Amino acid sequence: MHVMIIGAAGMVGRKFAMRLAQTGRLGGTEVARMTLVDVVEPALPGGNVPAVAAVTDLSAPGASEKLVSTRPDVIFHLAAIVSGEAETDFDKGYRINLDGTRFLFEAIRQEGIKAPYRPRVVFSSSIAVFGAPFPEAIGDEFFTTPATSYGTQKAIGELLLADYSRRGFLDGIGIRLPTICIRPGKPNKAASGFFSNILREPLVGEEAVLPVAETVRHWFASPRAAIGFLEHAATIELAPLGQRRNLTMPGLSATVGEEIEALRRVAGDKAVRLIRREPNEAIARMVAGWPGRFDARRAEALGFRAETSFDEIVRAHVEDELGGKVG
Amino acid sequence: MHVMIIGAAGMVGRKFAMRLAQTGRLGGTEVARMTLVDVVEPALPGGNVPAVAAVTDLSAPGASEKLVSTRPDVIFHLAAIVSGEAETDFDKGYRINLDGTRFLFEAIRQEGIKAPYRPRVVFSSSIAVFGAPFPEAIGDEFFTTPATSYGTQKAIGELLLADYSRRGFLDGIGIRLPTICIRPGKPNKAASGFFSNILREPLVGEEAVLPVAETVRHWFASPRAAIGFLEHAATIELAPLGQRRNLTMPGLSATVGEEIEALRRVAGDKAVRLIRREPNEAIARMVAGWPGRFDARRAEALGFRAETSFDEIVRAHVEDELGGKVG
Structure with missing residues (x-):
């Protein structure tokens, strides 16, 4: 099985790549190789799984096509301009978070036109798709009215993922991650x-x-829980989701x-x-x-x-x- | 007041243009001129309001910029590839319904960068943003899980409208029209x-x-009710909507x-x-x-x-x- 992680230099991507390198398996299947993609060089995780790094901006012309031409079996799309930056740089947020995501899904569709191809795509979405005011507890059928451009771009990514899945171009699942706590590393400038x-x-x-x-x-959820979400999302049967491919994570x-x-x-x-x-x-x-x-x-x-x-x-x-x- | 109707050759657009031409007013304000836009030549409605027709495809390069450079005070965006066609022609649906809408909103933002500009934008959305299974009655906070590419494109248009409004680039309201009944004209091939x-x-x-x-x-709602929705949407104060700019119509x-x-x-x-x-x-x-x-x-x-x-x-x-x- 060929696994591609887009956004592999981020905290969650890095930890997830290390986990796959250690276990060598995703669900019941052996991971034969990994491609780790980011806009900065992602660290190779060591372990026994052959891994290559690719420095690529999904929103650049032809970038997605090139990545997808290697026909990964599972693609984790974790890459994003974060909330604060997407708010201060409107163009960059839409370019990376909306165009980049759409180009990726579209490249998968085009690859499938050449010869049958329908990879599992795990899309990391966010609870930022929701905007106040909220009920006491936000249920699975609550509407998405984002309060940020980042949340808007994630909500659009979810809609595209669901439509591309419905049409059979990919087998997608969107997972809305809680705020990850405790984030390792140095204090950063994120409001959270x-x-x-x-x-x-x-x-x-x-x-x-x-x-x-x-x-x-x-x-909240821990980084360990987030890694578990990714692994589970990649391996479960998605038919029970029907057309509702996006899920708020516990x-x-x-x-x-x-x-x-x-x-x-x-x-x-x-x-x-x-x-x-x-x-x-x-x-x-x-x-x-x-x-x-x-x-x-x-x-x-x-x-x-x-x-x-x-x-x-x-x-x-x-x-x-x-x-x-x-x- | 300069009013632009995009999708003016459609049934609702044509009726709405005629209504404006007859009354000469939108809310309390005189309509000084109208620009009627569509991919086929829209009929001029007669009456006392000067009107010009423009044959334009919103998704063509530069088309939106040219339209918006005339700085309409109110823009009705009613243009869309309908449900059936967006389903059979995937590319065309996304090009017209998603790219066309985004280009329009983006052209408005760019026009506002040149000199302050923040038009009222009335976006005709659809109950196709919802997908089964449904509760007994679908409330205002029910989630959008479209069952068609058309519904997906409308839901994305809603999200963009809300974000561009939140950022102050335009003053938008999205109205989800019921199935219009009785549609005048000949029987068509729509499933509805x-x-x-x-x-x-x-x-x-x-x-x-x-x-x-x-x-x-x-x-259901009648064509007459739909015209009323457009008129009301163009003239009410939108501050009470907060960031939730998209509404299911009665x-x-x-x-x-x-x-x-x-x-x-x-x-x-x-x-x-x-x-x-x-x-x-x-x-x-x-x-x-x-x-x-x-x-x-x-x-x-x-x-x-x-x-x-x-x-x-x-x-x-x-x-x-x-x-x-x-x-």
Whole structure:
């Protein structure tokens, strides 16, 4: 089986490539080779699976056609201009997130016109397809009214994925990822960064800033859960989805206060004291428009699983990123 | 006020242009001129409003820019490849319905970069953005999972309209039209044609074919109501919509049996006897996936109005198309 990961230099793409390289399997099938694609050179994951890196911009003329001509069996499309950048650079967001996605799907269709071809396509969408106001818990049939250009582009990608699947050009599934927490690495400038920062930094004895109230509620899954979603999405039977190919992934609804209590249980009061309150009105306003809870029944019924407590999320980070050590 | 109607050669566009030409006003404002755009030469409506016709394909390079450079105050975007054709000609559907719409919105944004410009844009969407299975009544927050490429393209147009509005590039409203009944003119090959045929033809003493059971339920509004929707959409304050710029229009939920009873009340048993039952499995299957009832509260609260009985729909046709005469 030939697996292609587009967006392989990103956090989730990198972790997923490493996972495939380690296990050598996707579902019950052997991964014979991997192609890792991104706009910057993706790291090769080592392990026993032959892997090649490709530096490509999906939105460049002919780029998708060239990638797809290698006929991967499964394509993970994880590449995107993130929310903040898609908002400040309108053209770039639409070019990469909309045109890039459409060119990819269209290249698959054209490849299938040459000779039968219908790869599984796993598209990473986002809960940013939803916009406030929200019900108490957002159900699987709630409408998509994005509050950002990024969310708009993801919602359009979902519609294209579903139509190209319905027409038989590809076998697609879109998965709306929760906010990934704890994101490994350094603090970044994303408005949502603090959800991870206030756990990740104190776990290694560093200070972190909390810009919102402890009552703020959001929707989370660990990087480990995200990798599990991708793997599951690539291997399950999609017929039960019918034409409704896009799914909100399960997650954990938790408040900032609950995050902090989990940190206390795992790493003690000493860690919690490293969280510095520094209220930021702009961030608080933005976050107020974000969803806090989903009722992701369809995905759960299909076997997708996320963490059920923040303690699990914190422990997953300690195991996967800190070699099991706190302090 | 300069009004542009794109898709002015279509049934709704033609009727709407005639209405503007007759009244000379849109809301409280005088219509100083009209530009009527379509891929075939639109008829000029007469009346006292100066009107010019433009034969243009929105998806052709530079076409939208040229149209928008005349800076209309209100743009009605009614042009589309219809459902059946968008399904058989995949490329053409995406080119006209998706690219054409995006080029139009983008041309408006570019025009606004040259000098401030933010026209009202009324986009005719469709209940085809929804796909079965449906709840008993489809609410305003139900998700869009189109069962056709046409519905997909309309749903994408809605998302673009909302994002371009949110960013302040245009002041858009998308209106999802019910199935228009009674469509004037000759029977056409649309799968939904029979809903109109079984009334229109008997009203002038002609036979019509009914391919489905009388229990089939669907969602209707008259051409007169559709014209009213366009006019209302162009003139109301849109701030109450927030970022949710797309609305299901009110309509009448009725069965084929109820259509026939209305025909009987308006035109007698003689007319009803002209309906010939000729069951068609293919049509019946297709129609089974169409929505039967909406709960269009948001649009109703904003003052959009449709007929409340099929007798009204039949009488509107008799008045507007048959000079008040049945027979």
